[in-house]
Amino acid sequence: MATITAALIKGLRDQTGAGMMDVKKAxxxxxxxxxxxxEIIRAKGIQAAGAREGRKAQEGLIASTVVDGGAGQIGYAIELNSETDFVAKTPQFVEFGDEVIADVAKSGASNAQEAEAAQSKDGTVHDTVEQAAALFHEHVKVGQFAKVEGPHVEVYAHRKSVxxxxxxxxxxATDEAGASVAHEAALQISAMSPSWLRREDVPADVVESERRVATEKSQAEGKPEQIIPKIVEGRLNAFYKENVLLEQQYVKDPSKTVGDLFRQAGGQAVAFARLEVGKGEE
Known part of the structure; x- marks a missing residue:
């Protein structure tokens, strides 16, 4: 049997654009x-996969799962992109997403790079994704990734249509007491897209930028100099209420905040993530 060297694989990959595992098998x-x-690669319809790499893949799905961890639960979510929603909604693509998220969760990956390096039945998740391009006849890729850990983890998956x-x-992720309102908080995150959990999590440079913009805007509006600091603080608070989860108005009852929701439950939110198809490159 001939020795299949790395150089031989690379050379054939360069010539055909097929995935590494496909080349090795051929x-x-x-x-x-x-x-x-x-000839084998052409017969299997794999060769065109490489040519698809330059095409935009901004449709797709978000696959997610929750598994038990050492100190509670771990939630994983990963974006898998295709070029069209026609492919994204096929049962085969959905099954592909289920396989990928299972491999990622088993690996314990902490970022997208580790997720792609996770072991799969076809080698790695990266190899699986490359082979999917040939199967679906579109450019397929891994997009955003999230991992959230805590005593309790809740996932809400939103579909734009059935x-x-x-x-x-x-x-x-919440503590045990917060689990009772975790689903409501997940709905809030999905609908209102907060960027940070609490005010203290907002980076200092972001706060400074918002403060500067608020100051310059107040000055441009001709506000009296002595009241500008108060106006700026008011505008900063409005920024927090829009972008900080615990300070957002609760969508189902605007008379209270999401923070109020957790306080009434006697629990706390630990961390969160929100992934939306096609938003990772914005």
Missing amino acids: LTEADGDVDRAK EMPPSIVAVI
Whole structure:
């Protein structure tokens, strides 16, 4: 049996644009004969996959799962992109998403790079995604990734229509007492897209930028100099109420905040993440 070297695999990948595992399998089947391996790749419809790499893949789905961890639960979510929603809504693509998130959760990945390196039945998740491009005849890729840990983790997966897979996923970790309102908080995250959990989490440079903009806007409006600081603080508070989860008005009862919701439950939110298809590159 011929030795299938890394150089041989790379050379055939460069020529065909096929995925690494596809190239390796074709070379093995062809006993190292490159021309025969090319024929095998063409026969399986894999060769065109590489040509799809430059095409935008901004449709797709968000796959998610919750598993038990050492100190509670761990929630995972990953964006898998296709070029069209026609592919995204097929049962095969949804099943593909389920397989990927299972492999990612098993690996314990903490970022998108580790997620792609996770072991799968076809080698790694990266290899699985490359092979999916040939299966679906579109450019397929991994997009955003999130991992949230805490005593309790809740996931809400939002579908824009019944025939489509989840396009928005909200994941929130709470303490045990907060679990009773975790679902409501996940709905809030999905609908209102907060950026931070609490005011203290907003980066200092973001706060400074908002303060500067508020000051300059007040000055441009001709506000009296002596009341500008108070106006600026009011505008900063409005910024927090829009972008900080615990300070947002609760969508189902605007008379209270999400923070009030947790206080009434006697619990706390620990962390959250929100992924939406096509938003990762904005």
